[in-house]
Amino acid sequence: MITFFSDQQALHRDVKEVLSGELVPSFEVAQRTDIVLKAIEVRGLGPVMMPMHFDSDVVLGVHDPDYVTFLRTAWDEWQSTFPGTTQAMPYCFPVRGFRSVCPAHIEGRLGYYSSDLTAAIMAGTWKAVWASVECALSGQQQIVAGEKSVFSLCRPPGHHDGRDQMGGYCYLNNAAIAAQAYRDSGCQRVAILDVDYHHGNGTQSIFYDRADVLFTSIHADPAWDYPHYLGYQDEIGAGDGKGVNLNLPLPLNSTWADYEPALLAALERIARFRPDVLVVSLGLDSYEHDPISSFKLDAEKYTFMGQRIAELGLPTQFVFEGGYAVDALGTNTVNVLEGFQQH
Incomplete structure (x- = not known):
């Protein structure tokens, strides 16, 4: 299996x-x-x-152009306003009762384009974010060219990022960008399976009213964990996309006995959708020792996860998302990919 990665991603x-x-x-x-x-x-x-290079226009099918411009220029503007600081972070947000207006001042625009306080911008952020996107798009091109599977080692991750909002360590939505690229290349139907511990709220919001991209997610109950305000079971899509969104929230402290039936339900829904290609948002923070999750999956279960996904028989692109138990992250990631390949 080919992996795409760029050293530029370490600049963030x-x-x-x-x-x-x-x-x-x-x-x-x-x-x-x-x-x-x-x-x-x-x-x-x-x-x-190394990934191929792409023009920034390729992401405009899922991201607002003003937001992309903001990401590209925010650090320089922040430094001109607050010289000598090391990172840009918002302090106010357009919450309930406020107007949804994009202010002129850089502090106001940071809040306008942010959902939380986990996605600061630094000197190398844009280069890292764009290299991550290029890993996703390079993987997509490999699948279109005939590869059966590919791994886009994206960092920063992307699945919490909506059309014009960053958060949850995410800036541009790598999986959504890849999914849209498949549609643009002629695929009629694309399925996304998000196995990160946290709900992929950004990906859901991007495709929520579309019938051509199925979004499925297995994650911690948002009533009790991030992102809190999306990821509930009754969110099934809207308009043309009604019935094309499947959330499978699980209780805190869930084990493989809880997780596997949800995984099988998601895979069954994907099979009924009959997609041309599958994009997997591969988060490994469901691991039992992850510092910011509560699920209890051990390393061996990630091999089973890869095997189950392979049973769909679909061209599959794995896009790296979360996972913060660093010492075990390599083992857990490769267990999924090897399980998929060995099936």
């Missing part, structure tokens, strides 16, 4: 986030991809390739 690093009321080092660290790359090498998964 040493970020801080607000967690439990404190400003702390982010759990989304550059070492996450280092340890996955090492596991890929040690276990002989396949070649690691």
Whole structure:
């Protein structure tokens, strides 16, 4: 299986986030991809390739052009306003009762385009974000060219990012960009399976009223965990997309005994949708020792997960999302990919 990765992705690093009321080092660290790359090498998964280069217009099928421009220019504008600072982070948001207006000042626009305090912008953020997108698009092109599976080692991740909003460590939605690229290349139906511990609220919002992209997600009950305001079972899509969105929230502390039936239900729904291709938002934070999740999956279960996904018999692109137990992240990631390949 080919893996796409760029060294540029490490330029977004040493970020801080607000967690439990404190400003702390982010759990989304550059070492996450280092340890996955090492596991890929040690276990002989396949070649690691640099992504191809793409123009920024390719993401406008899912992202607002003003938002993309903001991401590209925000750091320079922040530095001209607040010279000497190390990261840009919002402090106010257009919450209930406020107008949804994009302000002129950089602080106001940060809040307008952010959903939380986990996606700060730094000097290298845009280059890293764009390299991550290029990994997703390069993987998509490999599948279109005839590969049966590919791994886009995207970092920063993307599934919390909506059409014009960053959050949850995410800036541009790699999986959604890949899905739209499949549609643009002639695929009639695309399915997305999100197995991250946290609901892929950004991906859902992008495709919620569309019938051509099925979104399925297995995640922690948002009543009790992030992102809290989307991911409930009664969210089934709207308009043309009604019935084309499947959320399978699970209780905190769920084990494989809870998880596997949800996975099989998601795969059964995907099979009935009869897509041309499958995009898997591959989050590994359902692991039993992940520092910001409560699920109890052990390393062996990720092999089973890959095997189950392979049973669909679909061309499949894996797009890296979350997973913050860094020491185990390489093993867990490659277990999914090997399980898929060995089926």
